[in-house]
Amino acid sequence: MSLAAKTAVVTGSTSGIGLAIARAFAKEGANIVINGFGDAAAIEAERAGIEKDFGVKAIYDGADMSKPAEITAMIANAEKTFGSVDLLVNNAGVQFVSPIEDFPPEKFEQIIAINLASAFYTIRAAVPGMKARKWGRIINTASAHSLVASPFKSAYVTAKHGLAGLTKTVALELATFGITANCISPGYVWTPLVEKQIPDTMKARNMTKEQVMNDVLLAAQPTKQFVTVDELAALAVFLASDSAKQITGANISMDGGWTAA
Incomplete structure (x- = not known):
């Protein structure tokens, strides 16, 4: 499979799952936009490493996933730089654990913004170009917590359940445009x-x-x-392939059997 001449935007990709997905897409020939927080020198090393290792172009966009205007600008910048956004991976996420009666409202708002609302804004901005080209892949990193709950994680579980619903809705809206939308729901990675x-x-x-x-x-x-980050990245690459074009609206568990119980 080749993703040559395609462009992937991967949020929350300066380390961990997002970085593994970005590198896996680059290995298939896609140009990459990485995004996230962290040490500037470390981020630059990862960005340069993608270009060196895979012979593609990679840029870093520091858009804050809690700020809609910055999210919209990131997609516009990617389109301006590379000509398109073909692959969109919503991976950015934060966590906070607390009994609900003590859960700080500002933490709840932050988790909903970064883990859920940011995906709405990236998709909203990227879909017009995907529709025009009649091709796109939207992959959302959800969680086993998109299917089951755990105590003391009210905001995270709410956001991940919401992300699964957003994915299904987008999949139905885009089903005739050559665009798929799916969730990957890992357990502990x-x-x-x-x-x-x-x-x-x-x-x-x-x-x-x-x-x-x-x-x-x-x-x-x-x-x-x-679960390993490379296993998740391999699933993302498959979902981007032509072999997966009839997989849309799916929430694919990769959780070692967690949600089978």
């Missing part, structure tokens, strides 16, 4: 963010690293294995 949580949890719960991984993080995943 091995990322630097997850890895950094382990020492604190070991200390707080007086557990070994293995106990934290198996009895806390992977408690809900029957395989007792983390």
Whole structure:
């Protein structure tokens, strides 16, 4: 499969899942727009690395996914730079955990804005060009929490359920335009963010690293294995392919069996 002459915008792609997806699309020949927060030098190293490793063009856009005007400008900038936005991956996300009666309203608003509303704004801005070209792929990184809930994650679960609904609606609207819209719903994914949580949890719960991984993080995943970013990226590449053109409106679980129960 080749994505040569295509352009992918991947939000939340300066590390972790988003970066793996951006690199996987670049490997197939797509030009890339990465987005997200982090150390400027580290981000530039990743951007330059994409160009060097895959021989494509890559730019960085620092649009804040909680600000609609910046989101719209990011899509416009991508279209101006590359001529099109063909692949859109909504991956940006934040988390906050608290009992609902103590949940700070500003944190709820932030999570809804970044995890859900930002996808509405990117899709709204990208769809006219996709329709004109009669081709597009919209892939939203949801979560097992788009299908099931966990306590103390009211904002995150609300946002991810909403993202699944948004995906279905967009899929129906665009079904005759050669454009698909799908969710990927991972369970726990091995990322630097997850890895950094382990020492604190070991200390707080007086557990070994293995106990934290198996009895806390992977408690809900029957395989007792983390999903890898490369596995998620491979699924995203498949959804971008012609072989997947009849897959639209789907919410595809990659959660080690979590939501089978």
